[in-house]
Amino acid sequence: MSKLSLRKMHENQTGTIATITAQGELARRIRDMGLIPGAKITIRGRAPLIDPVALRVMGCTLTLRNNEADFINVDVEE
Amino acid sequence: MEATIAIAGNPNSGKSSLFNTLTGARQHVGNYPGVTVEKKSGQHTFKECRFNIVDLPGTYSLTAYSLEELVARDFLINAGPSLVIDVVDAANLERNLYLAIQFMEIGIPVCIALNMMDVAEKRGIRVDVRKLSELLGVPVTATVARNGQGKEALMESARDLIRRQPPRPPFIISYGNDVDPVLEALTAKIQAAGLMTASYPPRWTALKFLERDEQVLKQARQADPTLSAEIEKQVDRLSVHLQETLNTYPELVIADYRYGFIKSLLKQGVVSFQGDPDRLFLSDKIDKIVTQRFIGPIIMAAVIYGLYYLTFTVSKTPVEWLEGFFKWLGVLTASHLSEGFLKSLIVSGIIDGVGSVLGFVPLVMFMFFGIALLDDSGYLARMAFMLDRVFRAFGLHGGSLMAFIVSGGIAGGCAVPGVMATRTLKSPRERLATLLTVPFMNCGAKLPVYALLVGAFFSQHEALMMALITVLAWIGALSAAKFLRVTLIKGAGMPFVMELPPYRVPTFKGLFLHTWERTVQYIKKAGTIILSISILLWAMMTFPQMPAAEKETFAQKKAALLAAAPAHVALELENSEEPTGISSEASELKDQIATLDAEQAEEALRHSIAGRIGAALEPISAFAGFDWRTNIALVAGFAAKEVVVSTLGTAYSLGEVDPEESGPLSEKLAETPGWRPLAALSLIVFTMFYAPCFASVVCICRESGSWKWGAFSMMFNTLLAFSLAVFVFQLGSALGF
Structure with a gap:
C-alpha cells in the first residue's frame, strides 16, 4: 500500500480514498457527490487533454478537474 | 382529499420520468420566484385523492451550494408540501440515500420510490425493499418510472402516509x-x-x-x-x-x-x-470509445455537425412556409387596408416584426429537440468532460460548447436558442459569461450582411473571408468571456465535480415534453415584449414624416413624369397589373417612377428619428468609416441583423432589398465613393460584435434573471464593436488601404 495523489493515478488503477484536504465549498461538494474517505475508487479515464479525470465511485462515474483531484489522496495497491 | 406532493431526488434518478408518468401531459411549466430554475407542476388523481405534484430540481444534497439545492430546500420548507416522494436510483443506493436522509431530517413525511429496479437487477444488484423500509422507517416502493411500473403502489403508500395519525416521530441520526x-x-x-x-x-x-x-x-x-x-x-x-x-x-x-x-x-x-460489482457495463464500454483521446474528439465533431445539419436542413422548409405565410398575411392585410399609418403599422411593424421572430419557431424547435436528445441520452455530459480544459482557459465550462455552437459557432445558428441552451450549465458565473458572449457568434441573420459586403469588396476571396469571419467570432467571443471573468463576473467557478450519467435511450415522451416546453416559452415571448419593440422600431423609422411641402414636390415630380409620357403609355401602365407584357416605353416609365419612389423613401427615412440618429452619429461613426446611411441600417439591425441589408437598400434609394438577393446593392456599394474594402471590413467587424438583436436581448434578460444584463450586453457589445471597427478602420487607413 502506498499513498498517491489522485492526479497521479493511472487509468484503471483502483484505490481507497485516504484523506481529502480540500476545505469549504469544494470539500462539501466532493463529499456530497460520494467521494469520502474510505470510498473505493477506480480511474476510468481522462479527457483528451488529460484533464479532467473520470472515476468510478459508489457505482457511478464522476469527473474531477486535476486541480480538484490534487486535494484527494488515495491508498493504492502496488 | 387534496394534497401537494413534491418529487425530489438525484439528477438522473428517473425523477422526470416519474413526474411525466404521474402527470401525463397536464403539466404547467413556470419558474420559481425570482430565479431561472424551471418549476414543473401537474395533477395526479389516485382513487378519491387529487394530488398537486411539483417536480423539484434534481440535487445531490440540500446545502446552500447551488441554486437548485436552495430552490428545492426553500420549496420543502416554505411551501410545506404534505409529502416528498424521493426518487432513488436502485443501482446507486449509497449516494442516493445521502439525499434521502437529508429530506427526512427536515421532518417532512418521505416516501421512497426505489426506481430503475430493472437496471439494478440487470447489474446483479438485489435490494431487499422491505428491509430497507424497516431500517429507514419510511415506506419504500420499487418502481420502473419509464414504463409506469409500481406507480399505483407508490401512490397508495403516499396517500396512507399523508393520512397517518399521529405522524412519524422525527428522524434522528448520530453525528x-x-x-x-x-x-x-x-x-x-x-x-x-x-x-x-x-x-x-x-x-x-x-x-x-x-x-x-x-x-x-x-x-x-x-x-x-x-x-x-x-x-x-x-x-x-x-x-x-x-x-x-x-x-x-x-x-x-x-x-x-x-x-x-x-x-x-x-x-x-x-x-x-451477484457477480463482480466492478465489471464493465455497456455504458462504460461506450465511454471507452466515445471519450477516447483521438476518436473521441472526432466523434464529437461528427455529432455536432450532424446536429447542425439536421436542425438547419430539416427546419428549412417549415421556416420557409412560415415566412411565406407572414408575407402572404402582410400582402393580404395590405390589400384590405387603406393607405396610411395604420396599414404601415400593422404590415411593417406588427406582422413583419412578430413574423421575423415566429419564423424561427421550427428552427428553435428542432434545435431544442437535438439538445434534448443529447442531454437525455447522456452524451452532453461527455462533451462537457472532453472540452472542459479548453473552455476553462477562458473562464468558461466544458458545457458552454453547446451554446456557442447553437448560436453560430459554425456559421448559421441563432443566438436565441443559444442563450436558452446555457440552461444546461449549472455554475452561475460560467453560465452568465457564456450567455453574454454567445451573441458574438455568426448567426444566420448576420450571414446576408457578410454576403453583401464580401460580395461587393472581396469577391475574389469569398471562402477565405468567410473562414476568417468564423475564426474572428470565436476569438472575439472567447476573449470577451475571459475579460468578463476577470472583471465583472470575477471569482472561481463551481467545482467541476460532475456525474457522467449512464447512457440511456431517451423516451419519446421526455424528448417531446422538453422540446415543447421550451418552444412554447419562445413563442410566448414573441407575443409580448417582441411585439412592443417591433412597434417602437417601426415608429422610429416612420416618424416624424417629411414636411408636407417636400412630399408635395415628390407628388408633383411624379405627376410631371406621367404627364410628360405619351398618354397611351401612362394608361397602359395604369391598367396593367403584371410587370410583364408591357411595352418597353411603359416599362421605362415604370422604372423612372420606381426610382422616384425610392428617392422619396430615402428622404423619408432621413427625416425619421432613426434617420436623425444616424445623421447625428455620423461625426462619431466616421472614425469607423460609417456614413449616416450605414448608421440607420445598424440601428434597424437591432430588430434582426439581416434588416441591415434591406435598410441599406432603402437608404441607397434602391427601395426594399431582399436580403437573399442583394446583388444590385452590392454593385451600388462597390461604386459608391467613400466605400472601399476597408470600410466594408470595418462594418463586418461591427456587425459581428455589436448589440445582439432584440430577441436575443430579451432572452438574455430572462435567462440571467435581470434586465440589467440585457442592457449591459447592448452597451458592452456596441462599445466593443465600435472600438474594434475604429481600430480596423484607422489602422487600415494609416497603412494606406
Missing part, C-alpha cells in the same frame, strides 16, 4: 461523540428561544449552523443577532477542537456520519451483489 453534544445543546437553545421555529425544526437549524449554511446563518442573524452570535461562537469552538484533534471540520464530520449511517444500514442485508 458522533464530538458533534452530538454540541448539536443537542444548540437544539435546546434554539428551541427555548424559539429561533425560527415557525419555519424550521430546531435540530435542523442547529445542523445548518454546524454546516455553516450561508442562507440559514443570514436569516438567523436577522431574527436574533445575539443568540446567533452565541451559537456561532460555540460552533467555532467545536470547529477548532475538530481541527486540532482530527484535522477536519464540523460540516465534513456531518457528511461522513451520514454516509456511515447509510453504509451500516446497507450492510444489514439490504443490498446483495
